[in-house]
Each structure stands twice: as structure tokens, then as C-alpha cells.
Amino acid sequence: xxxxxxxxxxxxxxxxxxxxxxxxxxxxxxxxxxxxxxxxxxxxxxxxxxxxxxxxxxxxxxxxxxxxxxxxxxxxxxxxxxxxxxxxxxxxxxxxxxxxxxxxxxxxxxxxxxxxxxxxxxxxxxxxxxxxxxxxxxxxxxxxxxxxxxxxxxxxxxxxxxxxxxxxxxxxxxxxxxxxxxxxxxxxxxxxxxxxxxxxxxxxxxxxxxxxxxxxxxxxxxxxxxxxxxxxxxxxxxxxxxxxxxxxxxxxxxxxxxxxxxxxxxxxxxxxxxxxxxxxxxxx
Amino acid sequence: xxxxxxxxxxxxxxxxxxxxxxxxxxxxxxxxxxxxxxxxxxxxxxxxxxxxxxxxxxxxxxxxxxxxxxxxxxxxxxxxxxxxxxxxxxxxxxxxxxxxxxxxxxxxxxxxxxxxxxxxxxxxxxxxxxxxxxxxxxxxxxxxxxxxxxxxxxxxxxxxxxxxxxxxxxxxxxxxxxxxxxxxxxxxxxxxxxxxxxxxxxxxxxxxxxxxxxxxxxxxxxxxxxxxxxxxxxxxxxxxxxxxxxxxxxxxxxxxxxxxxxxxxxxxxxxxxxxxxxxxxxxxxxxxxxxxxxxxxxxxxxxxxxxxxxxxxxxxxxxxxxxxxxxxxxxxxxxxxxxxxxxxxxxxxxxxxxxxxxxxxxxxxxxxxxxxxxxxxxxxxxxxxxxxxxxxxxxxxxxxxxxxxxxxxxxxxxxxxxxxxxxxxxxxxxxxxxxxxxxxxxxxxxxxxxxxxxxxxxxxxxxxxxxxxxxxxxxxxxxxxxxxxxxxxxxxxxxxxxxxxxx
Numbered sequence: 001x002x003x004x005x006x007x008x009x010x011x012x013x014x015x016x017x018x019x020x021x022x023x024x025x026x027x028x029x030x031x032x033x034x035x036x037x038x039x040x041x042x043x044x045x046x047x048x049x050x051x052x053x054x055x056x057x058x059x060x061x062x063x064x065x066x067x068x069x070x071x072x073x074x075x076x077x078x079x080x081x082x083x084x085x086x087x088x089x090x091x092x093x094x095x096x097x098x099x100x101x102x103x104x105x106x107x108x109x110x111x112x113x114x115x116x117x118x119x120x121x122x123x124x125x126x127x128x129x130x131x132x133x134x135x136x137x138x139x140x141x142x143x144x145x146x147x148x149x150x151x152x153x154x155x156x157x158x159x160x161x162x163x164x165x166x167x168x169x170x171x172x173x174x175x176x177x178x179x180x181x182x183x184x185x186x187x188x189x190x191x192x193x194x195x196x197x198x199x200x201x202x203x204x205x206x207x208x209x210x211x212x213x214x215x216x217x218x219x220x221x222x223x224x225x226x227x228x229x230x231x232x233x234x235x236x237x238x239x240x241x242x243x244x245x246x247x248x249x250x251x252x253x254x255x256x257x258x259x260x261x262x263x264x265x266x267x268x269x270x271x272x273x274x275x276x277x278x279x280x281x282x283x284x
Numbered sequence: 285x286x287x288x289x290x291x292x293x294x295x296x297x298x299x300x301x302x303x304x305x306x307x308x309x310x311x312x313x314x315x316x317x318x319x320x321x322x323x324x325x326x327x328x329x330x331x332x333x334x335x336x337x338x339x340x341x342x343x344x345x346x347x348x349x350x351x352x353x354x355x356x357x358x359x360x361x362x363x364x365x366x367x368x369x370x371x372x373x374x375x376x377x378x379x380x381x382x383x384x385x386x387x388x389x390x391x392x393x394x395x396x397x398x399x400x401x402x403x404x405x406x407x408x409x410x411x412x413x414x415x416x417x418x419x420x421x422x423x424x425x426x427x428x429x430x431x432x433x434x435x436x437x438x439x440x441x442x443x444x445x446x447x448x449x450x451x452x453x454x455x456x457x458x459x460x461x462x463x464x465x466x467x468x469x470x471x472x473x474x475x476x477x478x479x480x481x482x483x484x485x486x487x488x489x490x491x492x493x494x495x496x497x498x499x500x501x502x503x504x505x506x507x508x509x510x511x512x513x514x515x516x517x518x519x520x521x522x523x524x525x526x527x528x529x530x531x532x533x534x535x536x537x538x539x540x541x542x543x544x545x546x547x548x549x550x551x552x553x554x555x556x557x558x559x560x561x562x563x564x565x566x567x568x569x570x571x572x573x574x575x576x577x578x579x580x581x582x583x584x585x586x587x588x589x590x591x592x593x594x595x596x597x598x599x600x601x602x603x604x605x606x607x608x609x610x611x612x613x614x615x616x617x618x619x620x621x622x623x624x625x626x627x628x629x630x631x632x633x634x635x636x637x638x639x640x641x642x643x644x645x646x647x648x649x650x651x652x653x654x655x656x657x658x659x660x661x662x663x664x665x666x667x668x669x670x671x672x673x674x675x676x677x678x679x680x681x682x683x684x685x686x687x688x689x690x691x692x693x694x695x696x697x698x699x700x701x702x703x704x705x706x707x708x709x710x711x712x713x714x715x716x717x718x719x720x721x722x723x724x725x726x727x728x729x730x731x732x733x734x735x736x737x738x739x740x741x742x743x744x745x746x747x748x749x750x751x752x753x754x755x756x757x758x759x760x761x762x763x764x765x766x767x768x769x770x771x772x773x774x775x776x777x778x779x780x781x782x783x784x785x786x787x
Contacts, residue, residue: 177652179644179645179651179653186633189630190627192627193630195608195609196587196621198609198699199610200610
């Protein structure tokens with residue numbers, strides 16, 4: 001019995017338990033300010049995890065999200081110091097993320113290099129390039145408008161949380177309600193069947209990596225704003241891809257368990273009317 | 285024949301959620317007999333053999349071996365009892381060698397450290413193949429050999445050790461006539477050694493050649509056990525479906541129109557060599573040949589799934605370049621692949637999503653998918669093609685072969701393709717669903733669509749096609765108008781590479 005419950009609701013239970021434990025062990029945990037702070041901290045990984053979801057759904061993997069974010073971040077920092085306003089730096093950061101994602105996509109979809117290897121290579125390339133451009137030095141002192149737009153507060157609510165929410169909603173929409181989203185699932189389900197159904201597999205796969213790169217770019221904007229005191233590559237968590245991939249997998253397991261629990265209950269209902277189901281198999 | 289009973293199953297029941305798969309089944313297997321289980325898909329044959337092989341547990345009933353009650357709790361016990369199963373779905377590991385696969389789970393080891401004795405395994409595998417009179421290198425990886433050869437490896441697996449019972453689930457569905465012949469020879473030999481064989485096949489014609497007794501199943505019940513020599517095929521079909529199948533009309537020919545597609549000198553390595561043919565509007569063009577004759581490959585070239593070395597394709601007299609399936613569909617060519625599970629369906633997606641896959645714009649409002657439109661289209665197709673399911677959202681991996689095929693046909697109906705290529709459309713599909721698929725193909729042709737049907741089942745080709753092209757070793761070996769005079773005996777020599785008269 002316990003086994004079955006754990007199998008169906010395990011992740012949900014674990015999160016609730018953690019929440020209760022932390023609430024009890026620290027009087028500050030349940031403060032609104034603290035909860036908002038937690039949201040702020042997970043917003044970057046959420047955005048990148050959304051990008052990663054597109055890639056993982058095509059049965060690929062992107063190991064380069066950490067360095068991609070770092071590189072975009074460096075580009076944003078450098079362009080901010082050119083005194084050309086904040087619009088172009090933000091856009092160029094996102095664009096650079098997308099561009100590196102595009103390179104991943106070309107390597108994987110067009111040149112058929114396994115995603116694991118291609119993105120592992122990109123990981124070193126992007127990290128190296130970021131180090132090379134900055135000479136390993138810190139970039140700091142960003143304009144206050146930039147800091148506000150990227151990581152400020154809007155009546156106590158951290159703006160990145162809003163960004164993360166918007167990104168999640170858009171992604172849900174694309175994945176569930178567009179042709180492109182359906183193609184992503186189809187490719188992950190059976191690449192050859194998708195190709196023989198006339199789906200442009202290379203195009204869709206490449207775009208999955210571009211989207212992941214763009215998500216890294218958006219993450220980089222927030223990261224840059226938050227780390228105003230001094231942007232240094234060391235500030236980008238070396239474990240970013242692990243955290244992000246972990247987030248995708250944990251949520252996938254969560255929804256899978258949810259779906260199975262739902263299906264169990266409907267199957268139980270189905271048992272009450274077996275005559276109907278048997279009838280259905282007989283109508284040849 | 286001696287009548288010693290090896291296996292007796294009494295009042296076996298098995299239920300799955302919502303379905304009574306087996307209902308009080310009785311089954312008896314004698315020593316040294318070939319016993320055929322016959323029934324439509326979903327009749328319960330697979331469930332029954334899975335209970336014998338330990339893959340499923342019975343809910344109630346008794347299983348006796350040599351008169352003693354046994355409890356087959358898992359596959360291991362089944363194997364220890366001397367039961368071996370050749371499943372219809374390949375259960376080989378692609379990344380391992382042929383020899384390693386044959387000895388999987390029963391590896392030959394060297395003492396003292398239980399090191400796997402690769403050489404000995406390969407040598408024994410070679411001996412088994414020699415015995416089977418087929419030529420497969422046991423050192424090659426399974427993924428490198430053809431589907432037909434994989435099937436033979438699957439069969440070889442059950443010959444490693446002496447068994448009492450060998451279960452063969454559609455062993456001939458993907459192998460050539462020559463290999464079928466060899467298989468029958470092996471079966472006869474096993475039989476003479478006292479091995480009992482349970483044989484499942486949808487190819488009724490081949491039963492009389494090899495089978496002693498037949499147990500017919502329908503909807504989870506056993507309809508009866510008969511001696512092969514006492515019944516006709518028509519009687520068996522009546523037992524299976526519970527009614528007499530309507531005879532298929534001879535292909536009607538007056539709706540065949542002008543030339544739609546012209547293929548000129550297509551080549552691809554030595555797999556397809558200088559293939560040329562034409563296809564008319566509303567025509568059903570059959571492609572006969574042995575497995576490996578290059579028929580599927582020719583179709584894949586036509587569909588843009590492979591890149592041709594040379595040759596031209598003309599659609600209504602205009603030359604077209606087809607580089608990808610996407611472009612082929614743009615030109616109105618659809619391809620229903622040979623292997624439904626491998627490249628026909630996305631098994632993890634629902635019926636509705638598979639049906640709309642090749643033409644999503646049809647169910648889109650501008651940029652966005654319309655779930656409503658999608659469900660409507662899927663419902664129409666499911667009804668029109670009589671797909672048996674309780675929901676249009678059901679994942680396609682849970683459907684029977686016949687219903688999966690209908691979903692794929694539905695997918696292509698939704699694309700409005702003018703040319704539909706069916707590659708082995710009835711492989712692994714039972715008689716009832718087969719008749720439905722023939723009817724569908726015929727109906728499509730009457731609507732003016734042009735059909736190419738690749739099939740290794742000669743009676744099927746002769747029954748359905750207006751015209752038959754025979755391929756042999758990558759070349760087109762002959763062509764016949766189906767005016768009612770072509771026979772299997774007429775086509776066979778061309779398939780085998782002999783000289784025949786080309787009409």
C-alpha cells in the first residue's frame with residue numbers, strides 16, 4: 001500500500017514534507033519576503049528549465065546551458081558598458097544565447113552528432129570564449145534602469161518571477177496548442193515516424209536548441225542584473241545544467257505520477273462496466 | 285502418431301481491466317504434433333501463449349504437464365519446463381551479435397570464472413544455421429541483418445536446447461517463401477523428435493502444409509479443436525469470424541484513368557537498379573517479390589525517404605524532384621511503411637494525435653491547434669474506418685495490429701494524397717481486419733486515388749491488384765495485367781529470378 005502511494009504521489013509528498021519541515025524548523029521560512037526570495041532564486045533555473053524541456057521532449061539533451069548563460073551574461077555586461085542604452089544589450093544577450101543554441105542545433109540535427117557530445121563540446125567552447133573575452137576579469141557597475149528591469153521589485157514582487165511565469169505560460173501554450181509543439185512531441189516519440197509523416201525533423205530539432213539558447217539568454221539578463229556587484233564567471237553556478245536537467249526530470253516524474261494516479265481512478269471506474277469494453281472489441 | 289498429451293490446460297480464465305481475455309479455455313497439446321491456434325486479433329491467442337510462457341499469470345484454471353499440475357509463475361519456470369517461445373515482435377537485442385542473442389540467458393561459460401565462451405557460442409550458432417540451411421554470420425550485429433534474417437535468428441534461439449514445446453507466434457509473417465520452406469522442414473524434423481509445436485499464423489494457406497490440429501478461438505473462448513485434414517479453409521474462416529466472409533470482388537477496371545506517375549530508371553546502389561514503371565489514376569498496382577527484392581527501397585526512394593543515385597520521377601508528365609517525405613507529401617504522395625511500430629506510429633501518442641500528424645494545418649486555426657477540430661476529424665476517421673477503441677485518445681501502443689494499421693490509413697486519408705503506397709499493409713493482421721483493409725484500398729481506388737501495394741503475400745497481390753509488377757534483386761522482372769488469368773505459379777518464377785514470359 002505504502003509502495004503504491006509512493007509510486008503515485010511520491011514527488012508531491014516529498015515537496016510538501018520539505019515545506020512543512022522548513023516551516024517548522026525556521027520561524028522565517030513562511031515569511032512572505034522569504035517565499036518571494038525563494039521564487040526569485042528559482043526563476044532563473046525555471047526559465048532555463050523551460051528551454052531545456054523543449055530539447056528533452058525531442059529526446060535530446062543540452063549540457064551547455066550553464067556556459068551559454070555565462071557567455072550571454074558576459075555579452076550583456078560588455079555591451080552595457082558601451083553606453084548604448086539597455087535595450088540593445090538585453091536583446092544581444094538573448095540573441096547570442098539563441099545563436100549558440102542554433103549552433104548546437106546544426107551540430108545535432110544537421111551533422112547528426114549525438115546531442116550529448118555536441119553540447120558537451122559547446123559547454124567548453126562557450127565557457128572558454130567567455131573567459132577569453134573578459135580576460136577572466138570582473139565586469140560591474142550597471143545602469144540602475146537595467147538592474148530594475150532585469151531583477152528589480154514591482155511592489156514587493158520580484159520582476160524575474162513575473163518573467164518566469166510568462167515564459168512558462170508561453171511554453172505551455174506552444175507545446176500544447178501549436179503545430180510546432182506537436183511536432184516536438186512527435187519527434188521525441190518516434191523520430192522516423194515523424195519524418196515519414198512529412199515533419200521537417202531537422203528544422204524542429206534545431207529550433208528546440210535555439211529555444212533552449214534563448215531561454216539561457218533570458219536567464220542571463222536576470223543573472224546579470226542580480227549580480228550587479230560584479231559579474232564574474234565564477235558567479236554562474238557550475239552546477240546550472242544539473243539543476244536545470246534535474247528540474248525538468250523531477251517535474252516530468254511529478255506529472256507522470258499525477259497522470260498515472262488519474263488513470264488508475266478512471267480504470268477503476270472502467271471495471272464497473274466491463275460489458276461495454278468487451279462489446280467494443282467485438283465489432284469487426 | 286502417438287497420442288500422449290504433454291500439456292493440458294483446463295478452464296483457464298484471465299481478465300484484464302475491462303476485458304475478459306480468456307473465458308474457460310481448454311487446450312490440449314500432444315507429443316509430436318503441430319497444433320495451430322487460430323483466431324482474429326484480440327481472440328485471446330497471445331494471452332493464452334503468454335500464460336504458457338510465464339509472461340502472464342492465469343486468474344483461475346489448471347495447467348497440467350505430463351499429467352502433473354504446474355504453476356508457471358514466470359518465464360524462467362516456463363523455460364525450465366522445456367517451453368520455448370518465438371514471439372512475433374522481435375525480442376532480439378540489436379547491439380549484440382547474432383550468436384550472443386541466440387544464447388542470451390543461456391550463455392556457454394568457461395570455468396573457473398564463468399567467462400563467456402564466445403568462440404564456442406559462435407561455432408554452435410553456425411551449426412544451428414547449417415542445420416537450418418540458412419546463411420547468417422553469427423558474428424554480425426543483429427541490427428546489421430535484415431528483418432527476415434532476424435526472424436530466423438529468433439527461431440534459431442529455440443533450437444539451442446532440446447525443448448518439449450516450442451511456441452511460434454507468426455513465424456512466417458516477415459520471411460521469404462524460401463525461408464518459410466526451410467522453417468517447415470525444421471518443424472517436421474522437430475516433430476519427428478517428439479517436440480510439440482504451437483503454431484500461430486494468419487496465413488491460412490500454409491496451414492495445410494504443416495499443421496495437424498487446429499484450435500479456433502474467438503473473443504476469448506475456444507470454439508473447438510479440429511483435425512486439419514477434416515476441414516476446409518472456408519470452414520476455418522467461418523469458425524474464426526462466426527460468419528461467412530464476403531468474397532472480395534475481382535478488381536473493377538473501368539475507373540482507371542490517365543497516367544499519373546511515371547518513374548524512369550531509378551537506381552540506388554545495387555538495391556534498386558534501373559526501375560521504371562507507370563501508375564494510372566484509380567489503379568491498384570501490386571509489387572510482388574521476395575523479401576529483399578528492393579520493393580520497399582524503391583518506394584522509399586519515390587517518397588523521398590532515401591536519396592536516389594539517379595532516375596526521374598514525372599507527375600502528370602512534369603518532372604519533379606523529391607528530396608524528403610515532406611516534399612513527397614506536398615506532391616500528394618503518401619507512404620504507409622512496412623513496420624508500423626518502428627516508423628509508422630508514434631506509439632506514445634493517442635489515436636487522434638497520430639491521425640492528424642501528417643496534416644496538422646487542417647486542424648489549425650491560423651497558428652493554433654484546434655483541439656475541437658482535431659477531435660472531430662479523428663472521430664470521423666475512427667468511425668469511417670471502424671477502428672475498435674473506447675476512446676480516440678487511447679495511446680496507439682495499446683491497439684491491435686489491425687487497428688494500428690487503420691489509424692495509419694486514417695492519417696493518410698486526412699492528407700488528401702493522390703498516390704498512396706501501402707508497404708505490406710496486412711502483415712500481422714488477422715483475416716477479418718484484412719478483408720476490411722482490402723475493402724478500404726479498393727474504395728480508395730474507386731475514389732480515384734492511385735494505390736501502390738507492396739506485398740509478400742501472393743494471393744493478396746493477385747486478389748487486390750489491377751496490375752502486378754514483379755521485382756527480383758533490385759530489378760523489375762516482369763509485369764502482368766490482372767485480367768483474371770494470373771496465377772501464383774505464373775508469378776513465382778519471376779520472383780525467384782527464373783525466366784518467365786512478360787506480358
